[in-house]
Amino acid sequence: MPLIRNFAIIAHIDHGKSTLADRLIQHAGLVPDREFRDQLLDTMDIERERGITIKSQTVALPYTAADGQQYTLNLIDTPGHVDFSYEVSRALASCEGVLLLVDASQGVEAQTLANLYAAMEHDLEVVPVINKIDLPAADIEMAREAIDTELGLDGDDALLCSAKMGTGIEEVMAAVVERLPPPVGDADAPLAALIFDANYDVFRGTIVSMRVMQGTVRAGDVIRTMSNNVTYKVEEVGFFRLEREPRKKLSAGEVGYLIAGIKTVSDTRVGDTITLDKAPAESILAGFTMSKPVVFSSIYPVANDEYPSLVDALEKYSLNDASLEYEKDSSVALGQGFRCGFLGLLHLEIVQERLEREFDQSLIMTVPSVEYRIHLNNGTEIAVDNPAYYPDPVAIDKVEEPYIRASILMPERYMGVVMKLCMERRADNTNFTYPSPGRMEFTAEMPLAEVIFDFYDRLKSVTQGYGSFDYDLIGYRTGDVVKVDILVNSEPVDALSLIVHRENARARALQACEGLREEIPRQQFRIAIQGAIGGKIIARKTINAFRKDVTAKCYGGDISRKRKLLEKQKKGKKRMKMVGNVEIPQKAFVAVLKTNNE
Amino acid sequence: MSDDPDGGAPAGLYVHVPFCHSKCPYCDFFSEVGSGLQSAFVDAALREAEHHAAGRGPFDTLYLGGGTPSVLSPDGLAALVEGLGRVCSFTPDAEITLEVNPDDVTPRVAKLWRELGLNRISVGAQSFNEDELRFLGRRHTAHGALRALEAVREHGPPNLSIDLIYGFCGQSSTSLRESIDSAFSFAPDHLSCYQLTLEPRTVFGRRHARGELQRLGEEEERTCFLIVADAIRSRDFDHYEISNFARTSLVRSRHNQKYWCHTETIGLGPAAHSYRDGRRRWNVTDVADYVERVRGKGDATVGSESLTQKQIRLETLLLGLRTANGISVDFARTIDSGLDIVAALVHEGLVTMGGGRVTPTLQGFLLADGLPLRFDLE
Ligand SMILES: Nc1nc2c(ncn2[C@@H]2O[C@H](COP(=O)(O)OP(=O)(O)OP(=O)(O)O)[C@@H](O)[C@H]2O)c(=O)[nH]1
Ligand code: SF4
Ligand SMILES: [Mg+2]
Numbered sequence: 001m002p003l004i005r006n007f008a009i010i011a012h013i014d015h016g017k018s019t020l021a022d023r024l025i026q027h028a029g030l031v032p033d034r035e036f037r038d039q040l041l042d043t044m045d046i047e048r049e050r051g052i053t054i055k056s057q058t059v060a061l062p063y064t065a066a067d068g069q070q071y072t073l074n075l076i077d078t079p080g081h082v083d084f085s086y087e088v089s090r091a092l093a094s095c096e097g098v099l100l101l102v103d104a105s106q107g108v109e110a111q112t113l114a115n116l117y118a119a120m121e122h123d124l125e126v127v128p129v130i131n132k133i134d135l136p137a138a139d140i141e142m143a144r145e146a147i148d149t150e151l152g153l154d155g156d157d158a159l160l161c162s163a164k165m166g167t168g169i170e171e172v173m174a175a176v177v178e179r180l181p182p183p184v185g186d187a188d189a190p191l192a193a194l195i196f197d198a199n200y201d202v203f204r205g206t207i208v209s210m211r212v213m214q215g216t217v218r219a220g221d222v223i224r225t226m227s228n229n230v231t232y233k234v235e236e237v238g239f240f241r242l243e244r245e246p247r248k249k250l251s252a253g254e255v256g257y258l259i260a261g262i263k264t265v266s267d268t269r270v271g272d273t274i275t276l277d278k279a280p281a282e283s284i285l286a287g288f289t290m291s292k293p294v295v296f297s298s299i300y301p302v303a304n305d306e307y308p309s310l311v312d313a314l315e316k317y318s319l320n321d322a323s324l325e326y327e328k329d330s331s332v333a334l335g336q337g338f339r340c341g342f343l344g345l346l347h348l349e350i351v352q353e354r355l356e357r358e359f360d361q362s363l364i365m366t367v368p369s370v371e372y373r374i375h376l377n378n379g380t381e382i383a384v385d386n387p388a389y390y391p392d393p394v395a396i397d398k399v400e401e402p403y404i405r406a407s408i409l410m411p412e413r414y415m416g417v418v419m420k421l422c423m424e425r426r427a428d429n430t431n432f433t434y435p436s437p438g439r440m441e442f443t444a445e446m447p448l449a450e451v452i453f454d455f456y457d458r459l460k461s462v463t464q465g466y467g468s469f470d471y472d473l474i475g476y477r478t479g480d481v482v483k484v485d486i487l488v489n490s491e492p493v494d495a496l497s498l499i500v501h502r503e504n505a506r507a508r509a510l511q512a513c514e515g516l517r518e519e520i521p522r523q524q525f526r527i528a529i530q531g532a533i534g535g536k537i538i539a540r541k542t543i544n545a546f547r548k549d550v551t552a553k554c555y556g557g558d559i560s561r562k563r564k565l566l567e568k569q570k571k572g573k574k575r576m577k578m579v580g581n582v583e584i585p586q587k588a589f590v591a592v593l594k595t596n597n598e
Numbered sequence: 599m600s601d602d603p604d605g606g607a608p609a610g611l612y613v614h615v616p617f618c619h620s621k622c623p624y625c626d627f628f629s630e631v632g633s634g635l636q637s638a639f640v641d642a643a644l645r646e647a648e649h650h651a652a653g654r655g656p657f658d659t660l661y662l663g664g665g666t667p668s669v670l671s672p673d674g675l676a677a678l679v680e681g682l683g684r685v686c687s688f689t690p691d692a693e694i695t696l697e698v699n700p701d702d703v704t705p706r707v708a709k710l711w712r713e714l715g716l717n718r719i720s721v722g723a724q725s726f727n728e729d730e731l732r733f734l735g736r737r738h739t740a741h742g743a744l745r746a747l748e749a750v751r752e753h754g755p756p757n758l759s760i761d762l763i764y765g766f767c768g769q770s771s772t773s774l775r776e777s778i779d780s781a782f783s784f785a786p787d788h789l790s791c792y793q794l795t796l797e798p799r800t801v802f803g804r805r806h807a808r809g810e811l812q813r814l815g816e817e818e819e820r821t822c823f824l825i826v827a828d829a830i831r832s833r834d835f836d837h838y839e840i841s842n843f844a845r846t847s848l849v850r851s852r853h854n855q856k857y858w859c860h861t862e863t864i865g866l867g868p869a870a871h872s873y874r875d876g877r878r879r880w881n882v883t884d885v886a887d888y889v890e891r892v893r894g895k896g897d898a899t900v901g902s903e904s905l906t907q908k909q910i911r912l913e914t915l916l917l918g919l920r921t922a923n924g925i926s927v928d929f930a931r932t933i934d935s936g937l938d939i940v941a942a943l944v945h946e947g948l949v950t951m952g953g954g955r956v957t958p959t960l961q962g963f964l965l966a967d968g969l970p971l972r973f974d975l976e
Contacts, residue, residue, distance in 0.1 A: 524965050524972070525946055548820035550966040552792040552841050554920055555857050556612065556871035560878060560903060563913050566970050573971065581942070 004253050005180050006074040006211070008056075008091045010119060011101035012109035013080030016131040018042055018053050019163035020101065020172070021077040027169050028061035028073075030242060040242070041077045046353050053079040054350055055320070056091040056197070058209065058255055060239040065177045072239075073176055074255040080111055082470060083344035086291045086323040089118050090196045090270065093288065094211030094255050097125035097180030099172065100151075102158070104130050104138035107435065108146040110407060110470045116151055125180050128153050129172060134162040139436075183253030191215030191223070192281040193250075193258075193274040196288075200316040204235075206262035207244075210274060211255045213285060218249040222277040223260060226284045230267045231277050232260035265315045270322035291323055293341025294402065294473065295348055295368050295452050296385035298329045298495065299355075300337035302362035302575050302586050307336045313359035314338060317351070324351055329386070331495040333579050334364060334589075339386055342368075345452055362575070364589045366495045368452045373400040373476055387497035390483040393534065400476040402448040408459065410467040412440045417462040425450035426501065447479060447501070453508075454593070484509050484538070486592075487530045488516070491580040496592055506531075509539035515591030517541040520584055524549075527582055608689060609874075610659040610856040611651055613643055613678070614867030615667040616885050619701070623735040623801035624763070624794060628869035628883050629665040635885050639867070640674050642892040644681040646866045649896030654864065656687040659853035660694045666722075668702035672710050679714050693718055693852040695759075700738040700746035708754035718757040719750050720790070725762060726780035727773045734763060735801075747784045757849065759788035765822040766794045767812050774822065778829045787849040791826045792841050793819060820964060827960055838922040840963050858917040860910065868898065876905045908975055915970040924949070924957030933973050943972065 009017040018039040025031060025040060041057040042048055061073040076091040078084075092098070098119045102108060119126055128151070130143045144155030159175055161168030197209035217223065221234045236259040238246040250256045262268055271287030301310045318324050325341035342348040348368060355361045371385040375397045384390055406427070408418055415432070419442070422430065427444035435441050451471065459467045484505050486496040496516075500508050509531025516529045524546055531539035554562060576583040617636065618629040651657075660682065662675075670678065679694075688694075695718040696711055703721070711719065723743040725731050731740060738746070750758060760781045764774050781789060796806040796813055805811040814822070827837060835843040836850065839858065844850040856863050862874045868888035871880045879902035882888050891898040905913070911933075918925035930936040940956050943949045948962040948969065958966060 524948065524968055546965055546968060547816050548823060548964045549968050550823075550840055550920075550964055552795055554840075554917070555854065556863065556865060556873075557869070557880060559857065559913060559917065560871075562916055562967075563909060566912060566916060567909075569971055570975075 003069055003071045004074065004183055005071060005097070005176050006076075006095045006183055006253070006255055007097045007099060007176055007180055008076040008078050008088070008095045008119075009099045009101060010078050010088055010092075010115040011080055011131075012103070012106070012111040012115075013052065013082075015080065015101045015103040015106065015109075015112070016163045017080060017101055018077050020099070020129070020131060020161070021057075021059070021075060023163050023166050023169045024061060024073075024075060024173065025059060025242075026166075027173060028063060030059070030061065044354075045357065046350065052081060053077060054081075054084060054087075055079070056087045058091075058240045060241055060245075060255070063173055063177070066174065071177055072254075073173070076255075078115075080115075081346055082111055082114070083342075083347040083350075084323075085111075085114065085118070086288075086343060088115055089291075090288055090322075092118055092122045092124060093194060094196050095122070095124055096183055097127065097176075099176070100126050100128045100153075101131045102128060102143050102147060104132045104140055104143045105135045107139075107143055108150040110472075113151065116153075126153060127175050127179050128155070128158040130158050130160050131163050133160050134165045134167070185212070185214040185252030187214075187216050187251040187253075189214040189252070190279050190281040191217050191221075191274065191276045192285055193217065194285045194287075195225075195268065195270055195272050195274060197320070197322075198268050198270060199320040200265060204259050204261070206260075206265060206268045206319060208258045208260075208262075208268060208274070209240075209255075210250075210258055212250050212252050214252045215276070215281070216249050216251040217258065217274070217276070219246075223258070223274050224277045224280060225267065225269070226273040226275055226280070227269055228267065228272075230264075232262055232267075235259045235261055265319055268319060270319075288322070290325075291343055293323075293325050293343060294370065294448065295342045295345060296339065296371065297342070297348060297368040298331070298334075298337050298339050298366040298386070299352070300331065300334035300364045300366075300495070302364055304335040306362070310337070310355075310361055310363075313355055313361050317355055317359060321351065321354075323347070329388075331366075331388070333493045333577050333584070334366075334495045337364075341385070345456060362586070364495070364577075364586050365593070366589070367498050367593055369499055370402050370448045370452060372481065372499060375399070384499075387483055387499050388494055390497075390499060393482070398478055399481050401479040401481060403445055403474050403477050404448050404451065404471040405474050406444050406446050406451065406469065406471045408442045408444075408467055408469050409435070410440055410442070410463050412438055414463040414467060415440055415442070418442055418459065418467060421455075421458055421462055422446065425455060445474065447477075448473065449479075449481075449499075449501070482533050484512075485532050486512050486516070487528075487532060488520075488579045488582050488584065489528055490530075491582075493579050493584070495589065505533060506538045510541075512592045513539050513541040515593075516584070516588050517543055519588035519591045520582065522546050523582065525581075607856070607859070607861050608656060608658040609654055609862035609864060610661065610853045611647075611655075611657045611682070611686060612661045612663060612853070612863055612865045612867075612870060613667075613682070614865060614870040614881075615639070615662060615664040615670060616868045616888075617664065617669040618666045619669060619699075619737060620735075621801075623805075624797070626797035626800050626803075627665065630885050633885055635889060636670060636674050637677075638889045639885060640670070640678045640681070642889045642898075643678060643866045644685060645896055646892045646898065647682055647685045649892075650872070651682075651686045651864050651866070654686070654862075656689045656692075657864075658689040658692050659856065660688065660692060661853040662694075662696045662716075664697055666699050666702070667696055668698035668707070672707060676710075676714055679716070683715070693757075695720055695851070695853060696755075697722065698746075698750075700743045703746035703749050703754075705749045705753045708749045708752070712753065712755045717755045718759065719755050720759040720761060720788075721747060721750060722761045723747065723781065725764075725769075725773075726777045727769075730766075730769055730773065730777075733766065733768055744780070751784055757788070758784060758786045759790060759851070760784070760786045762789065762791045762826075763794050764791060764826060765814055765819055767814060769822075771821070771825055774825055775829055778826065782833060787845045788851060789830060789835070789843045790841055790851075791830070791843070793823060823964060824960070827963075836922070837960075837963075840920050840966060855921075858921050858923070860914065860917070876910055878903050878905065911975055912970060915973060915975070919949075919958050919962070919969045920966050922957055924955045927951065927954050927956060930956055930973075933975060936973060939972050939974075943969070 063071045078088045147155040193210040193212045273285045275281040326338045329339035430444040432442045480502045513529045527543040529541045830843045865872045869883040881898040882900045
């Protein structure tokens with residue numbers, strides 16, 4: 001067995017995982033100092049802009065231990081945000097151990113615990129590391145204490161480091177070698193490699209990220225994916241070293257990539273097992289349990305003829321994000337699209353942004369919804385996450401909606417405004433604690449539906465950015481919900497229907513109408529925008545018609561100018577959606593998702 | 599496949615005279631102030647005419663516009679007009695228009711213009727209200743405008759058109775009506791009434807951008823437009839284009855209608871545009887540069903565009919729906935669901951149908967910029 005350690009860095013969001021990864025990479029001498037930039041593994045623009053990790057990243061570090069032995073340390077940096085915990089669980093499947101980071105000024109937080117449990121489920125060795133010891137607010141003793149009591153690990157075993165200042169890094173490297181076990185597995189056994197990630201490259205096809213559990217794979221081998229028995233000839237295998245670094249082979253215990261000219265995107269499934277065609281493994285490796293989506297929304301291309309391109313983009317995108325669920329959907333107003341299930345609100349945002357940026361899509365997303373359990377009078381129960389399938393109210397006995405326990409951390413002075421915000425969102429069973437002087441943790445039970453609608457934006461704004469928000473699903477409860485339809489000149493815009501709490505129906509309908517009123521351009525006729533429950537109008541706004549829209553002169557040189565302006569306007573029109581005879585721009589569909597920050 | 603009623607009509611000749619005594623703050627026409635290039639310009643224009651217009655024709659219109667053609671000295675103007683008469687051929691009844699500013703008009707020059715063979719004079723009076731003329735930065739007074747018009751009526755060519763500008767802050771509906779009445783006291787054959795536009799590259803445009811000059815509100819602009827239309831229509835004038843009115847349809851501006859029907863026009867002079875068979879080209883926007891280029895090769899074209907069928911159709915819509923000619927029902931039929939759209943527009947009161955044509959109503963004129971967008975020309 002070669003001298004290998006496979007490990008992940010896990011922690012709550014912002015505790016310094018990516019920064020620690022930076023120091024380890026530098027310590028290994030992988031990048032010259034002048035090419036270095038902070039959070040080197042956060043390679044996507046969107047990660048850098050938001051300062052968070054979204055995708056797990058693997059990098060193989062060469063390391064010479066104190067005993068003079070040469071090791072390969074496969075580091076996986078993982079995201080801390082709860083919406084991406086699926087990324088963490090897949091990373092853990094290719095590791096023997098983890099570094100569990102705890103921010104010395106924050107102590108143990110929700111995802112510290114959740115990720116520790118995940119590591120324990122995989123029977124991984126855990127080394128606690130207290131980070132950010134350079135901070136004036138660092139309280140190492142408190143952190144050790146929390147590791148003891150809240151995590152049930154030995155606080156005295158925790159390493160101390162400052163990823164930012166680069167202190168304690170050699171100790172961390174040494175501990176990886178000394179305290180984490182090497183991989184086991186027979187390099188001569190039949191090949192069994194677990195696909196834990198993939199992405200699509202236009203030139204080379206699907207690039208598979210995998211952990212070899214047993215056996216060996218070389219360029220030239222014919223491999224087979226075991227779930228669907230598709231075979232390919234291997235073109236290249238190698239390590240991740242910031243860039244891909246080709247090797248002759250990958251053997252048991254190693255983590256790396258495989259390229260086999262896989263151009264059919266659907267042939268590759270994350271969680272599948274790769275084996276050799278002529279000497280297959282006996283059994284498929286245990287894959288990953290899918291995480292259940294909690295937020296749903298439909299996506300449509302802005303222009304109808306871009307649908308095929310969206311199909312292709314989604315297929316390729318989902319290679320790289322196995323947690324996205326989607327199925328065909330269609331709307332009278334928006335044409336063909338997809339109903340998607342997301343692991344949370346941030347996930348929804350990221351999917352939209354990545355599709356737009358990396359795959360050049362222009363999208364319209366419908367109002368996010370949760371999944372309701374609807375009990376019908378005839379005794380059956382159905383699950384509905386799409387307003388389009390909301391049953392006729394007369395057939396409904398009762399509706400249940402998902403509840404969460406929200407946890408909000410903030411400086412004490414924001415207590416009043418946060419409390420008010422939560423009460424508006426039907427918070428119940430509220431509670432608060434003081435985890436440290438001046439800081440307050442507020443918990444409350446709330447309908448999930450109340451937070452998927454702009455709650456986070458509002459929280460950020462009332463706490464001036466100081467509030468952080470996290471939640472757990474705690475089950476279903478009965479709720480008084482109704483479906484609100486939005487009509488434009490009496491035509492219902494199916495994609496704008498909402499399922500909301502009855503108390504909020506009027507306010508939400510008005511907001512939607514107002515959003516549309518602001519974004520739908522004036523036209524040559526009057527436009528009525530209405531919100532309705534069943535046949536009953538509960539909100540109304542009007543867009544007045546143009547009264548005068550004509551320029552005075554049109555002679556020789558003016559004609560081209562006028563024509564060009566019309567051509568531009570016509571092009572813009574093509575990207576609008578027609579509802580009856582009214583043109584609705586993409587922005588209007590987005591506006592419905594926003595509230596005025598009041 | 600265009601819808602040009604006088605597609606086969608004779609071509610028109612335009613000369614852009616690029617000089618003004620001073621620059622009006624609202625004007626974005628190309629002109630230079632205090633230029634010493636008048637006679638060089640006349641020579642160049644004639645040279646350009648030899649190059650572009652000699653073999654064409656006969657033309658049934660000549661339009662001397664600008665700028666301010668009346669800035670030219672009597673000799674310069676005579677040289678230009680007589681020169682064009684030698685170089686190009688015109689039909690016997692050709693419409694020959696000269697744009698003039700009131701401050702250039704005297705009984706003597708008015709007589710001279712008639713003797714030169716000009717038969718239509720367009721006087722840039724703009725308003726007959728002292729305050730408004732000052733606001734518009736015009737050189738003449740209300741009194742000067744009246745005197746100029748008297749001189750033209752008494753000594754000048756027979757056919758008179760008067761230009762007015764309206765629709766700005768400070769103008770009352772009374773003064774607007776009074777200006778129209780004043781114009782009518784000269785029994786004009788034609789009126790062009792332009793709602794003031796704050797063009798970006800003008801003094802007014804810049805003042806507007808700085809917030810120092812307000813545009814009228816939409817409702818007020820609409821009211822002004824209706825006052826003008828009503829006042830002039832009530833005198834039985836023919837409202838044949840958004841901003842143009844003729845005593846009878848026989849005295850519509852024959853030349854300007856060519857622009858709206860895709861008829862061939864040749865434009866001489868700096869910044870002038872020419873159109874022929876789906877191709878539009880334009881000259882350099884600088885007098886010295888123009889003179890130099892024409893001296894070299896008889897041509898000062900700096901840009902051109904060849905219109906696709908689709909673009910011609912779009913222009914047909916946009917131009918047609920600005921005029922009382924409208925578009926033909928046959929043309930509407932060639933547009934995808936064109937007749938359905940026409941029906942909707944009829945229902946909305948924006949057009950009427952009759953005599954095989956779809957013509958905009960007064961309400962249609964008010965919304966003319968948006969009308970072509972209602973049709974799908976794909
Ligand atoms: N003072 C101090 N700041 C640190 C230290 N380590 C990380 N940070 C800062 O903490 C912030 C978050 O660091 P990241 O490395 O992006 O945290 P992360 O755990 O990777 O965050 P996610 O990937 O979003 O979960 C950054 O501003 C870092 O500069 C440290 O040791 N000391
Ligand atoms: S409005 Fe007439 S006179 Fe005034 S600058 Fe323009 S072209 Fe010259
Ligand atoms: Mg990170």
